[in-house]
Amino acid sequence: MNIGNAAEASGLPAKTIRYYEEIGLIRPRRDANGYRAFGRRDVHKLAFLARARALGFSIEECRALIGLYEDEKRASEDVKALTREHLKRIDTRIAELQGLRETLAQLVAACAGDHRPDCPILADLARDSAITDMGEVSR
Amino acid sequence: MNIGNAAEASGLPAKTIRYYEEIGLIRPRRDANGYRAFGRRDVHKLAFLARARALGFSIEECRALIGLYEDEKRASEDVKALTREHLKRIDTRIAELQGLRETLAQLVAACAGDHRPDCPILADLARDSAITDMGEVSR
DNA sequence: CTTGACCTTCCATCTGCTGGAAGGAGCATA
DNA sequence: TATGCTCCTTCCAGCAGATGGAAGGTCAAG
Known part of the structure; x- marks a missing residue:
């Protein structure tokens, strides 16, 4: 063949x-x-x-x-362990995605979605929670 | 900086x-x-x-x-559309993963997981549903 | 002057394929 | 025999989205 x-x-x-x-x-x-x-x-x-x-x-x-x-x-134990590991990873991944889904759904719901520029989605992405102000001159 | x-x-x-x-x-x-x-x-x-x-x-x-x-x-419409698309993709992905999860969970449940070689997981993977027997001599 | 922590570029690697080019093999037809 | 067509071969490049490491430049402290 x-x-x-x-x-x-x-x-x-x-x-x-x-x-x-x-x-x-x-x-x-x-x-x-x-x-x-x-x-x-x-x-x-x-x-x-x-x-x-x-x-x-x-x-x-x-x-x-x-x-x-x-x-x-083989011991079926080994197959099961491997599969369980995989299942665990999938569960983790699903949980992550559901977290994202939640956030994104909220943002979509909050956004007017019209011709105006104001947008809660961009506002969320631009929130500077992550930025530590180092008090530096930015130039 | x-x-x-x-x-x-x-x-x-x-x-x-x-x-x-x-x-x-x-x-x-x-x-x-x-x-x-x-x-x-x-x-x-x-x-x-x-x-x-x-x-x-x-x-x-x-x-x-x-x-x-x-x-x-910008129009917030455009941001919202982009985000909605992304959300849709995530929903699709979650659904796919949940399908896998279901199957894997069933397989894990069905497997004794002991020292013996018999294993429903391997049996499932090896089921030849996908193989069309072409009636060919295999060599 | 040396040490160490930075910084730079460039190239390779990861996962799991997929696409395409260039050329050989096999078979049917004219 | 020549031509076509489909299949097969190998090799090289590229996708996303980084990440690791080598080789070397820079800078401030001691």
Whole structure:
């Protein structure tokens, strides 16, 4: 199976598959003409990667997951721990974004949004809470 | 004010400030020795950028926001529209992450997390829904 | 005069691809 | 056999948004 078919079968773009080979996630064999030759296991692995990436796992996490997947002696404990870590990061990220969302929604609500220049949004961005007045001559 | 003080006053790392100059967000003057010289307005602008970035606006959005901020004839409408767009993107992102979160939480819950190799998480990643069996000989 | 804390520029690196150029391989058709 | 067309190859560049480090200039204190 050439890369085009492997791409179609796995759902990953050919470019991405080449990239995954480059960083050592997969190691397809080569035909005499230099073309990559993907077997069923390769395609399966690519689909595994596609799914893991879609769930937000990083490339390095994917590498670890594939390692665990291929290790018959793995402990599900390890997979769970990795996934829990990832979940925690997502929760953190969601909380951050919800904080931003809150603030932005308030600003949008406060802004008249008309032809006049007065704008609570800009006022908020320009508030100098962060600026320590050093008493310096500004020039 | 040198870059170190400007960094402290604005809350941005010196490296970031240099980068912002490189991409044309700020244009501090230079002293005779080549050192950047930041005035009050520069520092204010940096703090504005820091706040806008912290709210998740992209660099290009920040550029637009600064443009609006410095335009006395701006319409608050434009600021509001920009912010609303940003808010929409954040909502989309939150929704995506919540989808992932849901799936991951289910997987974590389903996994025993013990010394045994059986793992619903790996099973999920390896499900071949995405793989079309092309009926091909795999090599 | 030396030390140390600054400052400068330039180049490389990170994540995870993606786009494009230049050229080879394979197959169908004229 | 020549031509076309699609696929494949490698290599290089670029996206966002910084960040790290090397090599070297500047400045004030002791």
